[in-house]
Amino acid sequence: MNKNQFKNRHPYMFIAPAVILLTVFSIIPILIAFVISFTDLNLKGLADWSTITFIGLENYKELLSDETFLKSVYNTAFYVVIGVPLVIISSLSIALMLNYGSNWLFSTFRAVFYMPSITNIIAVAVIWGYLYNTEYGLFNYLLSLLSVENIPWLQEPTLAKLSLIILAVWKGIGINMIIFLAALQGIPKSYYEAARMDGANRLQVLFHVTLPLLRYATFFVTITTLIGWMQFFEEPFVMTDGGPLNGTLSIALFIYKEGFQFSEFGYAAAGSFVLFIMIIIVTLIQFKFRKSETEY
Amino acid sequence: MVIGGVLVSIPFIWMISSSFKPESEVLAIPPTLFPENPTLDNYIKLFTTMNFAVYLKNTIIVVLCSFIGLLFNAMAGYGFAKYQFKGREKIFYLVLATMMIPGQVTMIPVYLLLNEMGLTNTMTGIVLPGLAVAFSIFLFRQFMTTIPNDLLEAARLDGAGEFYIFFRLVIPIAKPIFAVQGILTFIAGWNSFLWPLIIANDESLYTLSVGLSLLQGQYANNFALQMAGAAFMVVPIIIIFSFFQKYIVEGFTMSGIK
Numbered sequence: 188m189n190k191n192q193f194k195n196r197h198p199y200m201f202i203a204p205a206v207i208l209l210t211v212f213s214i215i216p217i218l219i220a221f222v223i224s225f226t227d228l229n230l231k232g233l234a235d236w237s238t239i240t241f242i243g244l245e246n247y248k249e250l251l252s253d254e255t256f257l258k259s260v261y262n263t264a265f266y267v268v269i270g271v272p273l274v275i276i277s278s279l280s281i282a283l284m285l286n287y288g289s290n291w292l293f294s295t296f297r298a299v300f301y302m303p304s305i306t307n308i309i310a311v312a313v314i315w316g317y318l319y320n321t322e323y324g325l326f327n328y329l330l331s332l333l334s335v336e337n338i339p340w341l342q343e344p345t346l347a348k349l350s351l352i353i354l355a356v357w358k359g360i361g362i363n364m365i366i367f368l369a370a371l372q373g374i375p376k377s378y379y380e381a382a383r384m385d386g387a388n389r390l391q392v393l394f395h396v397t398l399p400l401l402r403y404a405t406f407f408v409t410i411t412t413l414i415g416w417m418q419f420f421e422e423p424f425v426m427t428d429g430g431p432l433n434g435t436l437s438i439a440l441f442i443y444k445e446g447f448q449f450s451e452f453g454y455a456a457a458g459s460f461v462l463f464i465m466i467i468i469v470t471l472i473q474f475k476f477r478k479s480e481t482e483y
Numbered sequence: 484m485v486i487g488g489v490l491v492s493i494p495f496i497w498m499i500s501s502s503f504k505p506e507s508e509v510l511a512i513p514p515t516l517f518p519e520n521p522t523l524d525n526y527i528k529l530f531t532t533m534n535f536a537v538y539l540k541n542t543i544i545v546v547l548c549s550f551i552g553l554l555f556n557a558m559a560g561y562g563f564a565k566y567q568f569k570g571r572e573k574i575f576y577l578v579l580a581t582m583m584i585p586g587q588v589t590m591i592p593v594y595l596l597l598n599e600m601g602l603t604n605t606m607t608g609i610v611l612p613g614l615a616v617a618f619s620i621f622l623f624r625q626f627m628t629t630i631p632n633d634l635l636e637a638a639r640l641d642g643a644g645e646f647y648i649f650f651r652l653v654i655p656i657a658k659p660i661f662a663v664q665g666i667l668t669f670i671a672g673w674n675s676f677l678w679p680l681i682i683a684n685d686e687s688l689y690t691l692s693v694g695l696s697l698l699q700g701q702y703a704n705n706f707a708l709q710m711a712g713a714a715f716m717v718v719p720i721i722i723i724f725s726f727f728q729k730y731i732v733e734g735f736t737m738s739g740i741k
Contacts, residue, residue: 195568202559204559205555205556206559212589213581216589216592216596217589220589223595233595281487294728298724298725302491305724307676307692309693309695310712310714311717313695314710316709317501323514325497325514420677438587446590446594447681452595456588459590462588466583470583
């Protein structure tokens, strides 16, 4: 009996360290975030708990009338609407190109396209900050050769958003391209043979065989990219700090600033819950669609 | 494809080339593709006037600690894969659910928690929250289910203890998945930014990423120095990546959408 009891403890001993850590640093924080989003917790409250008061939905109401927050929602929507399709189209077309061959040249280029996605985002932001520099940057120099006027890449709100999107697309291609490649390689050759027998040309094969079969992969990439872009943070943080005129401020950056620069923890937590709810909605949509038998 | 490849590599090429230029040449118009007076000054400056040696040390500590986390994740994956126990399904779903929680939501409460524990501004506070990773547990579980039960039973009959079986039998079998996860863990640790930035107040606790963003703020116009800092962060990853490319790509295929 005693020995049996001991034996039953083993599985718990194996999972305990990781599960306890996840509970303490992921599950419990959700509850805490939820509670403090209804309070006015700030730096003062951190030192003396008795100054914290429960203010109900006040934070959420304030968010809806906070112009900076609304601006960050608008900017995030801008990033998502322009960035997500760009990432998907470019990574899909690169994957299709790379799928044509498998010699050393193709694997080298696969590595080249993949490289940006694993390199340090801060380093990347610093490098691109230099490339985008209005006076000394490489981009404006190259454009000046074509006698184009200096472009203020990061100094004009809309242009700055686009500049950050270009950088993020460059960084985002790699991982999605790998997912598309894996899906492409999973399509049985017999489909292509059948199409060829029917006399389909390359474009017809692409649009009537490959792309429809890739529907699930495309969907998966869309959702993960979407969620990723909703949390857009490092690029605006390092390159523009949300400026000019909050033109590049994202929701994630707004939360960070409210929380750790202004120490308005309660308010920031409310902001983070708004973001969380948006992400949950996107995730639920993902669960609604399930993979069917003939998609890759 | 070739044009695309070149376009994609421009930022890297430019980074490397500029990092060897003296300060004056970086701002030269027209810019030079290759440094006319190649110099290592920028790299030396990183270590003499900036605290890059300290940042490097901290980053390595973060990476080493995340390998302990990797072991925890592997243990949990094994536990979920190979044992029947009460509440297994429920706990596993709880683990999976944590994957959907965005970092921005937990960031503030975790900070408050660590503050209560007195762990802000400590190395423990930097590494602790990142040790367990749901996705990694999930991958380990997927792999561990493929290990035959007979093998484990045979070892048990020979009188081996459960932990002995795990360390001497399971880990060697699971080498491929450890390789993949090890590389990913290394990259994640090496690149860690947001959390150290939030928790560390002292410069002596900064990681390379945080140090680099600091450098960008302080030496806004010394692009040569910034590029040297960036190169110092990017090149090790590129080297590791080119060695292990095959495994990383396989890892994603394995973990991907199927």
